[in-house]
Amino acid sequence: MREIIPGRERNFARQIDWNLFRVFHEIVRCGSLTATARALHMQQPSVSAALKRLEERLDCRLCERSTAGVRLTPEGRVLADICDRLLGEVGRIPQELASAADELAGTLTLRMVSQLVCPALDAALARFHARYPAVVLRIEVAPWRQVVEAVRVGEAEIGIACDDAPSVDLRYEPLMRETQQLYCSKRHPLHGHAPFLPAALADQAFIDTGDDEPGELATFRRRHGLGRVRGGYAQDLHEVRWLIGLGVGLGFLPTVVAQHLPDAESLWPLLNEDLLPSYHLHVITRQSAALAPLTKRLLEELLDEIRHPS
Numbered sequence: 478m479r480e481i482i483p484g485r486e487r488n489f490a491r492q493i494d495w496n497l498f499r500v501f502h503e504i505v506r507c508g509s510l511t512a513t514a515r516a517l518h519m520q521q522p523s524v525s526a527a528l529k530r531l532e533e534r535l536d537c538r539l540c541e542r543s544t545a546g547v548r549l550t551p552e553g554r555v556l557a558d559i560c561d562r563l564l565g566e567v568g569r570i571p572q573e574l575a576s577a578a579d580e581l582a583g584t585l586t587l588r589m590v591s592q593l594v595c596p597a598l599d600a601a602l603a604r605f606h607a608r609y610p611a612v613v614l615r616i617e618v619a620p621w622r623q624v625v626e627a628v629r630v631g632e633a634e635i636g637i638a639c640d641d642a643p644s645v646d647l648r649y650e651p652l653m654r655e656t657q658q659l660y661c662s663k664r665h666p667l668h669g670h671a672p673f674l675p676a677a678l679a680d681q682a683f684i685d686t687g688d689d690e691p692g693e694l695a696t697f698r699r700r701h702g703l704g705r706v707r708g709g710y711a712q713d714l715h716e717v718r719w720l721i722g723l724g725v726g727l728g729f730l731p732t733v734v735a736q737h738l739p740d741a742e743s744l745w746p747l748l749n750e751d752l753l754p755s756y757h758l759h760v761i762t763r764q765s766a767a768l769a770p771l772t773k774r775l776l777e778e779l780l781d782e783i784r785h786p787s
Contacts, residue, residue: 497531500524501539502560505553506630509546565631565763582611585771588627589637590689590758591618592714594733595653598637601782605775612771620688620712628761634772635779636761641692648764650780656755657694657729659703660744664724672749675701682708684720684728689713694729697754703727718744 500517504524507513514521532539539553549557602614619627621638628636629646643649659678661667667681679702689712690698698704708726711717714734721728722743732753735744760779762768768776 493534494530497527497534498556498560498563500527501531501556502564502630504528504540504547505549505557505560506626510542561630568631568634568769582609583771584613584615585635585775586615586617586633587635587637587775588617588619588624588633590621590624590639591712592731592734593637593758594731594737595637595758597652597782597786598779600787601775601778604782604787605778609771609774618713621691622688625761628763631763634762634769635775637758638761639691639693639756639758640761641756643759646763648762649759650761650776650783652758652760652779652783654755655691655731655733655758656753657691658732658735658750658753659727659729659747660721660735661727661747662722662724662745663743664722665727665745667727667747668745671745671747673747675703675748675752678727678747679703679705682706682726684709684711684717684726686710686714686717686729687712690729691754691756693756694754698729 500513503513503516504510507516510521510524510528513519514524517524528539535552535556537552538550539556540547540549606612606614617627617633621640624633624636624638625640625644625647627633629644637652639655640649659675667673667678675697683704683706685704685707687710706726709720709728711720714730717728718730718735718738720726721730722740727747730744735741735746738744760776760783762772762776
């Protein structure tokens with residue numbers, strides 16, 4: 478028997494402007510009304526008015542506003558979680574409709590860290606495409622924290638990244654272990670000299686990778702004083718490699734990435750292999766709701782390749 482929704486709840490669902498939830502979700506994601514206005518291509522007064530309307534409709538205060546941004550109230554935190562779930566459900570609509578039509582089609586978004594070298598991922602994606610040629614694979618590259626957040630809020634179906642503080646809301650499957658080495662180029666005075674103890678390189682100019690630096694690498698670098706002298710900054714590993722090659726400074730690269738570069742011989746490793754920091758890259762999906770058909774099929778391909786390499 479169909480459940481009868483009480484009149485008050487039914488009227489609320491009919492009368493509420495659902496777009497207000499999208500605006501509130503962006504306020505939470507962006508952290509301020511100004512940043513939200515930029516993200517949604519709106520005027521800030523319009524964002525403020527939308528927040529006020531939502532608070533009035535719900536008869537509660539959702540966040541405290543200040544020059545530093547917004548801070549969620551307890552009610553705001555509850556609504557933020559609900560909005561996350563709403564966004565995830567809406568994002569699944571195209572895949573669910575394709576599944577209802579007994580065909581797998583549509584777009585599947587993978588957000589991942591840059592310059593990923595992983596034979597298991599290559600094999601799984603190739604096999605998935607061969608089986609479901611109507612599916613468009615959308616690959617987006619971002620720093621690892623943005624990858625994790627994109628999966629959490631439903632902007633990406635699958636993420637490939639490290640995470641030194643795994644979320645209980647997400648599912649993590651180990652994909653591979655990545656090791657980082659500190660390199661210089663032929664233009665650098667240290668080229669041809671090695672291995673060094675990490676602390677001996679603390680006074681050298683360093684290429685900073687910002688938000689794309691894995692937590693384990695950041696801990697290693699700070700422990701040995703690396704990065705006190707900043708020579709350059711780049712979040713994409715392609716640009717990090719470029720700055721290293723120009724002699725701008727020393728920089729960390731995943732060893733598997735460095736080995737696959739066309740000019741790999743021009744990079745000079747500086748640290749003893751026994752000291753190198755490493756961490757896991759994970760296949761990350763949401764687990765708060767059932768996975769959409771496309772996501773489920775690709776995850777199955779990935780897990781099968783990880784456990785039984787072809």
